[in-house]
Amino acid sequence: MAFARSSLAFALFVGALTACSTETQLTMDTSGQNAEGETVALSNVSLDILPYDIDELYAELQSQSQPGEPPSADAIRRLSQQYQDECSAYRATSDSIEAVQARASSISDRTSDEYRQAFEAYQALVAREKQRFQSCQDITDGYTGVREEYREKRRAWEERAWPEDAFAAAESERVGEMPLQSVETNPDGRATVTVPNGAWWILGDAPVPGSISQRYRWNVRVEASGGEQAVGLTGENASLEPVY
Numbered sequence: 454m455a456f457a458r459s460s461l462a463f464a465l466f467v468g469a470l471t472a473c474s475t476e477t478q479l480t481m482d483t484s485g486q487n488a489e490g491e492t493v494a495l496s497n498v499s500l501d502i503l504p505y506d507i508d509e510l511y512a513e514l515q516s517q518s519q520p521g522e523p524p525s526a527d528a529i530r531r532l533s534q535q536y537q538d539e540c541s542a543y544r545a546t547s548d549s550i551e552a553v554q555a556r557a558s559s560i561s562d563r564t565s566d567e568y569r570q571a572f573e574a575y576q577a578l579v580a581r582e583k584q585r586f587q588s589c590q591d592i593t594d595g596y597t598g599v600r601e602e603y604r605e606k607r608r609a610w611e612e613r614a615w616p617e618d619a620f621a622a623a624e625s626e627r628v629g630e631m632p633l634q635s636v637e638t639n640p641d642g643r644a645t646v647t648v649p650n651g652a653w654w655i656l657g658d659a660p661v662p663g664s665i666s667q668r669y670r671w672n673v674r675v676e677a678s679g680g681e682q683a684v685g686l687t688g689e690n691a692s693l694e695p696v697y
Contacts, residue, residue, distance in 0.1 A: 474679035475679070476647050477648055477677035477680060478682065479645065479646050479647070479653070479655075479677060480681065481500060481643065481655060481685075481686055482494075482642055482643050482683065482684070482686065483495045483638045484642050484686070484687050485661055485662050485691075486662065486688055487663045488664075493662050494643075495642045495659045495669075496639060496642055498642070498659045499635060500636050500657040501633070501634070501655075502635070502646055502654075503628075503654045504628055504633075504654075505624070506654050507656055508672055510624065511614075514614065514619055514620060514623060518614050520610055523614075524603060524607055524610055528599060528603075529599055532592070532596045532599055533600075533697065535592050535596075536665070539585070539588045539592045540665065542585050542589075543585040546578055546582040550582060553574050557571040607697075631651075632648070632649075634646050650679055652674060653676075654673065655671060655686065656672050657670075658670040658694070667693055667695060668695075669691035669693065671690065671691050672692075
């Protein structure tokens with residue numbers, strides 16, 4: 454009975470410590486889905502842990518500055534899709550060439566119909582690869598110029614919409630004495646940070662695995678309530694954004 458009472462007392466003591474904890478250890482597990490639908494860890498993702506909602510701050514500043522409509526992204530969006538299609542087709546052909554080469558290398562009789570067919574398939578793929586490479590190169594050149602023009606216009610709009618001094622003042626008011634922290638995910642897609650209890654927003658973005666034109670963006674609210682807390686950052690709680 455003495456042992457049981459001691460165990461109970463220890464459990465109550467640990468529980469009391471947990472209940473009285475003023476800090477929370479947040480562990481973020483960051484993952485996405487690749488083109489095959491497989492879940493993969495996202496490493497080297499920079500995450501900001503903020504005591505305020507940055508999107509709310511942006512909206513407030515924009516309502517005050519009245520910068521007008523942001524630059525249209527229609528043209529860059531169309532080119533981005535063409536870039537994705539053309540260059541993905543080029544890479545697919547390169548992969549096919551490797552497969553045909555491997556098949557041909559496994560054929561010992563170089564005079565056989567099987568080897569001849571493999572060699573003809575290889576020649577056809579090489580010609581297709583050359584054509585698709587040129588298409589990818591042409592769209593890349595055009596896309597790069599339009600993208601830089603869009604980025605310059607976007608930067609100018611953001612400077613009007615969210616003036617640096619106004620942003621700093623609004624952020625300082627929201628932050629007060631709370632810490633601003635940044636962490637980076639490890640090879641397993643994991644990052645850990647300790648924060649005071651309360652509401653926090655985890656902000657970050659990462660390329661969608663296998664995509665050259667899309668990214669995940671997270672601005673996830675977390676209510677830290679003490680002890681250890683796991684937070685999943687996935688495609689399901691991210692917004693999907695184009696990459697310009």
